[in-house]
Amino acid sequence: MVRNKEQTKGKILLAVGQLLARDGFTKLGINAIAREAGVDKVLIYRYFGGLPGLLTAFAESTDFWPPASEVVATPEPNTDQLGTVIGEVLVNLAKALRKRPLTAEILAWEMVEQNELTDILAELREQWILDLLETYTFHSDQPQADLPALTALMAAAIHYLVIRSRSTPVFNMVEIDTDRGWERLETMIRNLSKSYFLVSACN
Amino acid sequence: MVRNKEQTKGKILLAVGQLLARDGFTKLGINAIAREAGVDKVLIYRYFGGLPGLLTAFAESTDFWPPASEVVATPEPNTDQLGTVIGEVLVNLAKALRKRPLTAEILAWEMVEQNELTDILAELREQWILDLLETYTFHSDQPQADLPALTALMAAAIHYLVIRSRSTPVFNMVEIDTDRGWERLETMIRNLSKSYFLVSACN
DNA sequence: ATGTTGTATCACTATCTGGTGACGAATCAA
DNA sequence: TTGATTCGTCACCAGATAGTGATACAACAT
Numbered sequence: 001m002v003r004n005k006e007q008t009k010g011k012i013l014l015a016v017g018q019l020l021a022r023d024g025f026t027k028l029g030i031n032a033i034a035r036e037a038g039v040d041k042v043l044i045y046r047y048f049g050g051l052p053g054l055l056t057a058f059a060e061s062t063d064f065w066p067p068a069s070e071v072v073a074t075p076e077p078n079t080d081q082l083g084t085v086i087g088e089v090l091v092n093l094a095k096a097l098r099k100r101p102l103t104a105e106i107l108a109w110e111m112v113e114q115n116e117l118t119d120i121l122a123e124l125r126e127q128w129i130l131d132l133l134e135t136y137t138f139h140s141d142q143p144q145a146d147l148p149a150l151t152a153l154m155a156a157a158i159h160y161l162v163i164r165s166r167s168t169p170v171f172n173m174v175e176i177d178t179d180r181g182w183e184r185l186e187t188m189i190r191n192l193s194k195s196y197f198l199v200s201a202c203n
Numbered sequence: 204m205v206r207n208k209e210q211t212k213g214k215i216l217l218a219v220g221q222l223l224a225r226d227g228f229t230k231l232g233i234n235a236i237a238r239e240a241g242v243d244k245v246l247i248y249r250y251f252g253g254l255p256g257l258l259t260a261f262a263e264s265t266d267f268w269p270p271a272s273e274v275v276a277t278p279e280p281n282t283d284q285l286g287t288v289i290g291e292v293l294v295n296l297a298k299a300l301r302k303r304p305l306t307a308e309i310l311a312w313e314m315v316e317q318n319e320l321t322d323i324l325a326e327l328r329e330q331w332i333l334d335l336l337e338t339y340t341f342h343s344d345q346p347q348a349d350l351p352a353l354t355a356l357m358a359a360a361i362h363y364l365v366i367r368s369r370s371t372p373v374f375n376m377v378e379i380d381t382d383r384g385w386e387r388l389e390t391m392i393r394n395l396s397k398s399y400f401l402v403s404a405c406n
Numbered sequence: 407a408t409g410t411t412g413t414a415t416c417a418c419t420a421t422c423t424g425g426t427g428a429c430g431a432a433t434c435a436a
Numbered sequence: 437t438t439g440a441t442t443c444g445t446c447a448c449c450a451g452a453t454a455g456t457g458a459t460a461c462a463a464c465a466t
Contacts, residue, residue: 003413003462026315030454040415045455111311111366112229122371129375149391152375156367157360163314164359168325172332172355188352191402192395199398206432206443233424243445248425 009047011037016058021102025109055117064103064121065128066096072132086136086151087193091186094158098182101166108163129155142197150196154189161185212250214240219261224304228312258320267306267324268331269299275335288339289354290396294389297361301385304369311366332358345400353399357392364388 002008015037019028030051034041048054073088097103110118129151137147165176175181205211218240222231233254237244251257276291300306306324313321332354340350368379378384 001414001462005413008414024315029452031452041454042416042456043414046413050455108314111314111363112227114370126373126375133376146387146391148376149387150395152364152377152379153360153388153391153395154356155375156363157356160359160363161355167317170329172329172358173336173351174355176355184349184352185356188349188356192353192356192399195398195402196395199394199401204432204444208443211443232422234422244424245426245446246444249443254424 005047008039008043011039012044012047012054013058013061015039016054017062017102020105024105025113052116055115056120059117059120062102064100064106065124066093066100068128068132070096072135081194081197082136082142082145083194083197084190086147087190089132089136090151090154090158090189090193093155094162094182094186094189097158097162098165104162104166107159108166111163145197150193154193158189208250211242211246214242215247215250215257216261216264218242219257220265220305223308227308228316255319258318259323262320262323265305267303267309268327269296269303271331271335273299275338284397284400285339285345285348286397286400287393289350290393292335292339293354293357293361293392293396296358297365297385297389297392300361300365301368307365307369310362311369314366348400353396357396361392 012033015033016028019032019036023032030041030044033054034044044050044054048057071089071092073085073092097107106118106121110122133147133151161171161176164171169175169177174184176185215236218236219231222235222239226235233244233247236257237247247253247257251260274292274295276288276295300310309321309324313325336350336354364374364379367374372378372380377387379388
């Protein structure tokens with residue numbers, strides 16, 4: 001028998017991730033976690049004070065959300081179109097979320113329950129988007145453009161499709177579980193972002 | 204004591220709706236439903252054969268999804284822009300979903316579980332969208348336009364925001380729990396749909 | 407070697423869940 | 437009135453959950 005507190009805590013945190021990735025959050029409970037970690041459940045209470053504490057600890061131990069660097073698109077000097085940059089950021093967001101199954105799982109969780117973990121992630125994400133928006137807002141030379149509404153709509157769509165792709169291969173005749181289908185969506189995201197800013201100029 | 208089979212079945216079906224609307228699907232179980240209906244749970248097994256049967260019966264007893272008539276926008280002879288029509292359909296969809304809290308609840312359910320109810324709704328919706336798309340596809344004079352991708356993205360966004368608005372007032376700096384915020388989103392939907400078809404013409 | 411502290415396990419309670427068999431009582435036909 | 441059928445209640449089962457008190461055992465300093 002190994003008697004090492006830190007190592008045991010690590011096993012428990014690891015078990016949360018594994019369980020979350022494999023069975024989803026519906027199966028996530030004290031008993032299941034202890035079982036998965038091969039550890040007595042009483043240790044969860046001792047070391048983390050219960051499920052809420054464990055979840056917050058888990059939230060701090062993992063990189064749920066892509067770092068800004070993974071998503072940010074630096075506006076090229078030449079193609080100075082704001083729409084192009086926004087489109088690229090959104091596409092990067094989609095790619096980043098798609099390769100984080102754990103994040104997708106928690107995004108789904110966020111839709112149906114509120115707890116320590118989802119609250120932390122939600123706040124994190126809101127702050128993240130806020131910063132990002134601030135970065136690009138002053139670039140806009142069109143004051144009538146509703147940047148938050150645009151990105152809200154697009155981000156919402158991306159979230160939904162990422163979550164949904166876990167269990168459904170097709171949405172609205174588009175394959176959301178293949179790279180092929182996502183390329184269609186990505187070009188659509190780019191086109192919409194671009195044309196939104198182009199139209200007023202074209203009128 | 205009232206002895207009336209049909210009435211009792213009605214009470215049970217009613218309880219499903221109430222429970223779903225009040226506490227969400229996580230609380231939805233045989234015991235909870237029987238409790239809510241003020242009826243012994245054994246009757247659920249007798250009359251509906253269990254939870255699955257009850258859910259399908261419930262699905263058939265309610266109008267989850269807006270009828271096509273509530274959403275369809277007939278293309279005006281003058282404003283023959285496909286983008287405008289699509290935008291209007293999507294806005295109507297958003298409005299229709301927003302005033303159906305039960306549907307929002309089941310859309311959320313669809314994200315995290317598969318069962319008789321969600322399967323029925325999913326199939327219904329997919330067929331519904333298919334018909335709708337078929338209606339408008341041949342109107343398109345731009346063969347390079349990816350109509351499914353456009354509507355998938357928009358519908359996904361609408362679904363997500365409707366679901367999300369149940370528990371979160373703000374998403375991405377946009378108020379998703381007020382008519383005020385949704386007006387912003389609706390104009391954005393209209394603008395995006397319209398400008399997507401305009402841009403190629405404007406080039 | 408001894409005792410103290412920290413670490414992990416066991417055993418138990420209370421409560422919830424889905425599911426079922428036996429029984430009580432109202433309704434209707436004879 | 438009798439009797440069968442329909443409808444509803446009760447009592448229980450097995451399994452799962454969250455949470456807790458007592459206990460075993462390893463490590464380490466004295």
